Amino acid sequence: MSTRIVEVRAKVMRQNDLLAHALRERFEASGVSVVGLVSSPGSGKTAFLEKLLSGLARDFRVAALVGDLATENDAVRLKRATPNVRQITTGTICHLDAQMIERALQGWQLDTLDFLFIENVGNLVCPSSYDLGEEVRFVLLSATEGEDKPLKYPTIFNSSDVAIITKMDMAEPADFDVTAARRNIESVRPGMKIFEVSAKTGSGMQDVFQLLRDQLAHLRKTSLPLQIESTIVAVK
Amino acid sequence: MHELSIVLSIIDEIDDESKARGLHDVEVVHLKVGVFSGVDRNALLFAWKLACEGTLLERSRLDIETVPLVIHCAVCRQDRTPPSLYQICCPECETPSETIVTGRELEVVSLEIAA
Numbered sequence: 001m002s003t004r005i006v007e008v009r010a011k012v013m014r015q016n017d018l019l020a021h022a023l024r025e026r027f028e029a030s031g032v033s034v035v036g037l038v039s040s041p042g043s044g045k046t047a048f049l050e051k052l053l054s055g056l057a058r059d060f061r062v063a064a065l066v067g068d069l070a071t072e073n074d075a076v077r078l079k080r081a082t083p084n085v086r087q088i089t090t091g092t093i094c095h096l097d098a099q100m101i102e103r104a105l106q107g108w109q110l111d112t113l114d115f116l117f118i119e120n121v122g123n124l125v126c127p128s129s130y131d132l133g134e135e136v137r138f139v140l141l142s143a144t145e146g147e148d149k150p151l152k153y154p155t156i157f158n159s160s161d162v163a164i165i166t167k168m169d170m171a172e173p174a175d176f177d178v179t180a181a182r183r184n185i186e187s188v189r190p191g192m193k194i195f196e197v198s199a200k201t202g203s204g205m206q207d208v209f210q211l212l213r214d215q216l217a218h219l220r221k222t223s224l225p226l227q228i229e230s231t232i233v234a235v236k
Numbered sequence: 237m238h239e240l241s242i243v244l245s246i247i248d249e250i251d252d253e254s255k256a257r258g259l260h261d262v263e264v265v266h267l268k269v270g271v272f273s274g275v276d277r278n279a280l281l282f283a284w285k286l287a288c289e290g291t292l293l294e295r296s297r298l299d300i301e302t303v304p305l306v307i308h309c310a311v312c313r314q315d316r317t318p319p320s321l322y323q324i325c326c327p328e329c330e331t332p333s334e335t336i337v338t339g340r341e342l343e344v345v346s347l348e349i350a351a
Binding site (some may be wrong): 002003004005006007008009010011012013014016017093094095097110125128129150151152154155156158159180184186187188189191 | 237238241242245246248249250257259263264266267272273274275276321322323324325332333334336342343344346347348349350351
């Protein structure tokens with residue numbers, strides 16, 4: 001029996017990519033800066049995010065979506081910093097996709113927000129295939145995981161924009177070689193911005209806040225609302 | 237493992253394509269998978285059998301072309317394959333590269349149809 005070949009040339013992730021593209025446009029139009037967080041389970045994503053939310057909430061309007069297979073634990077924890085938190089429970093699915101984000105955002109007025117954080121399911125493999133429409137993706141690596149994680153999971157490190165080394169307060173007891181970790185990150189993603197933080201002591205967090213402020217200012221291409229307010233006060 | 241989700245997306249894509257063009261009896265699905273796409277070849281093949289059971293694609297075969305990682309070296313002005321997936325630099329001059337030319341593909345290229 002003979003066969004014929006039909007050209008298709010279709011991107012497998014087309015549906016997700018289209019949805020992610022639409023989300024990105026919505027985020028931009030609403031002026032909300034969206035950050036995705038990916039890492040292995042237990043690397044300190046939630047503790048880091050808790051610090052981000054509480055640190056930013058004084059000057060900015062912040063919100064977060066958190067993905068896990070089960071439980072509302074992370075959302076409960078993050079709500080201590082802001083009420084704008086929604087948990088996405090994926091059941092058995094090992095990653096978030098654009099459709100889950102779209103559904104989770106229903107009813108939220110995006111233009112009333114400055115920052116939206118999306119904490120992915122703890123997994124260094126699967127989330128790399130799914131665009132969520134975020135503006136930047138942070139990949140986290142904790143000092144207790146070992147410095148060669150980036151070499152073992154190059155795809156997720158290469159597809160991310162910023163690397164955050166967490167639990168730096170544990171670096172010494174864990175014999176963590178931060179120079180080697182930086183070199184390994186640079187090897188899989190040349191030119192990547194790297195931050196060293198400890199959510200416990202707060203060290204290094206100021207630099208991340210500054211990066212986010214710059215990112216928001218760039219997004220809006222105008223001065224920050226905070227600065228405008230203080231100028232008005234000064235004029236009075 | 238997210239290859240089952242990926243396979244379900246592929247099946248959706250083929251369904252749309254088949255309906256749009258009136259295609260039946262797909263024998264082979266040709267797929268391009270980049271080594272840097274985050275998708276595993278063997279897991280895809282395994283998931284394919286599972287996901288196609290009881291569907292029109294039940295007797296189809298998945299053929300995967302693996303696309304190597306190729307970066308652009310700004311110094312050599314050449315496209316080259318880096319020494320490994322975790323050393324994203326030029327194999328000749330060792331300059332790190334931020335430009336990925338191929339390796340992230342995940343694409344249905346063509347279908348072989350019984351004529």
